[in-house]
Amino acid sequence: MTDNIIIFDTTLRDGEQSPGASMTLEEKLQVAELLDEMGVDVIEAGFPIASNGDFEAVSEIAKVVKNSTVCGLARAGNKDIDRAGEAIKHAEKRRIHTFISTSPLHMKFKLQMEPDRVYEKVIESVSRARQWTDDVEWSCEDGTRTEFDFMCRCVEAAINAGATTINIPDTVGYTSPDEITSLFRRVIETVPNSDKAVFSTHCHNDLGMAVANSLAAAKGGARQVECTINGLGERAGNAALEEIVMAIRTRNDIFPYTTGINSKLLTRASKLVSAVSAFPVQYNKAIVGKNAFAHESGIHQDGMLKNAETYEIMKPEDVGVGGTDLVMGKHSGRHAFKDKLKELGYELGDNALQQAFERFKALADKKKHIFDEDIEALVDDQVGAQGDKISVIAMTVIAGTGGTQKAVVTLDVDGTHVTEEATGDGPVDATFNAIKQIIPHNARLQLYQVSAVTAGTDAQAEVSCRLSEDGTTVTGRSADTDTMVSSARAYVSALNKLMVRRQKDVQNAQTSAAE
Numbered sequence: 359m360t361d362n363i364i365i366f367d368t369t370l371r372d373g374e375q376s377p378g379a380s381m382t383l384e385e386k387l388q389v390a391e392l393l394d395e396m397g398v399d400v401i402e403a404g405f406p407i408a409s410n411g412d413f414e415a416v417s418e419i420a421k422v423v424k425n426s427t428v429c430g431l432a433r434a435g436n437k438d439i440d441r442a443g444e445a446i447k448h449a450e451k452r453r454i455h456t457f458i459s460t461s462p463l464h465m466k467f468k469l470q471m472e473p474d475r476v477y478e479k480v481i482e483s484v485s486r487a488r489q490w491t492d493d494v495e496w497s498c499e500d501g502t503r504t505e506f507d508f509m510c511r512c513v514e515a516a517i518n519a520g521a522t523t524i525n526i527p528d529t530v531g532y533t534s535p536d537e538i539t540s541l542f543r544r545v546i547e548t549v550p551n552s553d554k555a556v557f558s559t560h561c562h563n564d565l566g567m568a569v570a571n572s573l574a575a576a577k578g579g580a581r582q583v584e585c586t587i588n589g590l591g592e593r594a595g596n597a598a599l600e601e602i603v604m605a606i607r608t609r610n611d612i613f614p615y616t617t618g619i620n621s622k623l624l625t626r627a628s629k630l631v632s633a634v635s636a637f638p639v640q641y642n643k644a645i646v647g648k649n650a651f652a653h654e655s656g657i658h659q660d661g662m663l664k665n666a667e668t669y670e671i672m673k674p675e676d677v678g679v680g681g682t683d684l685v686m687g688k689h690s691g692r693h694a695f696k697d698k699l700k701e702l703g704y705e706l707g708d709n710a711l712q713q714a715f716e717r718f719k720a721l722a723d724k725k726k727h728i729f730d731e732d733i734e735a736l737v738d739d740q741v742g743a744q745g746d747k748i749s750v751i752a753m754t755v756i757a758g759t760g761g762t763q764k765a766v767v768t769l770d771v772d773g774t775h776v777t778e779e780a781t782g783d784g785p786v787d788a789t790f791n792a793i794k795q796i797i798p799h800n801a802r803l804q805l806y807q808v809s810a811v812t813a814g815t816d817a818q819a820e821v822s823c824r825l826s827e828d829g830t831t832v833t834g835r836s837a838d839t840d841t842m843v844s845s846a847r848a849y850v851s852a853l854n855k856l857m858v859r860r861q862k863d864v865q866n867a868q869t870s871a872a873e
Contacts, residue, residue: 363606363615364582366558367393367599368402369631370415371431373590378636383415385634389587390419392627394426397618398599400453400582402429406445407438413445420449427451427493434458434483443490454487455525457497460504460512473508480512484519495523495558502526502533502541510548517551523582524555528571531564531594535574542578558582561597563589568597573605573613587631588639588646600624600645600677608672625678645672651682656691663697686733688722695733702730729824730831746854747772748797755842757785767792767846789846797853801827808841821848830859 370386373379381389386403393401403419404412420428428449430442434456446452458479459469465476480496487494496516498504513524526545528538538559546552559575559582561568572583589598603621606613628646632639641648651674653659661668662682674681686698695715699706706714722728752768765788768777778795782788786806805824819841824833834851838844 416445461500497525527560531562560584659694
């Protein structure tokens with residue numbers, strides 16, 4: 359038995375069935391192309407009989423996918439199977455995935471069919487699918503609640519009829535790791551022709567065990583895992599592809615398998631699926647969550663600074679994350695604070711460091727997010743003492759439903775008044791473009807936020823602009839009853855802080871060169 363695990367991604371079928379997660383054709387094509395690039399073995403592109411839109415999506419995906427097998431889902435009926443066959447016919451490698459319920463509960467209440475008729479439908483559906491392709495997958499829906507002898511009977515029949523993959527799904531997330539390992543092992547040992555098919559697992563997360571159950575099924579002999587990006591799926595979702603791949607990679611000692619997935623694309627895939635499905639990824643989500651490689655605890659930060667392996671079992675770069683994030687906050691320790699000061703260009707003596715650390719802790723109790731400039735303000739009041747090099751003198755903004763959005767801005771730059779005019783996608787964009795023409799820079803705008811200081815139509819607009827340049831992040835703030843004036847002043851305030859930081863970097867470089 360090979361130790362390679364076939365990754366069967368059903369984000370575009372089972373994942374899209376999540377209420378509110380429907381995707382457009384263009385979005386599905388984007389996801390499919392990235393899954394193909396990432397090395398997914400089988401892409402279940404949709405349920406072609408469900409709608410004309412689903413049929414079109416599967417058909418178009420079949421045309422653009424280069425390496426992956428494109429799969430269409432079908433119930434155990436001729437119309438479903440033929441529709442799926444038509445949808446995938448343009449694919450380089452194509453599969454039909456047909457299924458029928460086999461548990462007593464489903465057969466009685468959902469299908470209202472006797473077991474013998476279900477058995478006949480298994481043979482009929484697989485035989486029909488084989489007329490379209492040699493690659494046929496058969497699933498016994500609600501497999502983990504199916505009577506064992508009946509399951510084995512159906513599996514044997516499906517393989518005899520031409521199924522090359524047998525999927526035993528935990529449709530309602532009911533089983534446990536020990537149970538599913540035993541189930542796969544027993545089925546494979548009991549069914550006489552089991553060696554002629556690949557066995558697959560498809561686990562839902564209703565009890566939070568989808569990934570654990572999928573890996574346990576592999577221990578029982580499953581060599582295909584059906585999963586989705588971010589665990590997207592009906593109810594509590596499916597097994598998460600990124601978690602399965604990284605569990606195998608990180609704990610290869612207990613999961614001695616391989617996959618063909620390029621793990622460095624996992625975070626990119628997560629963000630794309632989150633964006634097109636409008637399902638946000640929880641911050642503490644394993645592998646791809648915002649906090650998966652972030653540390654605020656002082657004990658953890660101290661360990662990370664000494665050796666990253668103390669608190670990280672994976673390298674962030676291996677899943678497409680830029681690096682570890684040591685978040686400065688009220689839980690941060692003295693070691694992390696000293697390291698941050700050094701990164702910002704400060705070398706303080708012990709007493710000065712302790713005083714700055716105490717002020718930092720006091721500030722962290724008041725502020726939820728501590729940025730680089732907050733820390734700089736604790737140890738250096740030079741920005742205010744020296745005065746800003748740039749200030750807003752005058753501005754005129756033209757906005758409205760018709761015509762070009764335009765801004766004319768005059769800045770005082772080291773005592774000289776400079777005026778520029780620019781257009782943009784809205785009045786704020788035009789204003790910032792005009793400022794950038796006066797003060798050229800490569801900083802990226804990470805945040806633009808407007809909030810009312812008080813209630814009423816005469817309230818001041820408090821604007822925050824966060825800029826990032828070469829690893830330095832600064833925030834400028836301003837308040838004014840005119841939102842555009844406040845926006846310009848906040849943007850200029852951030853630029854002033856960047857200029858002070860640049861000057862500091864130059865001074866540090868000169869000092870180092872002199873030494």
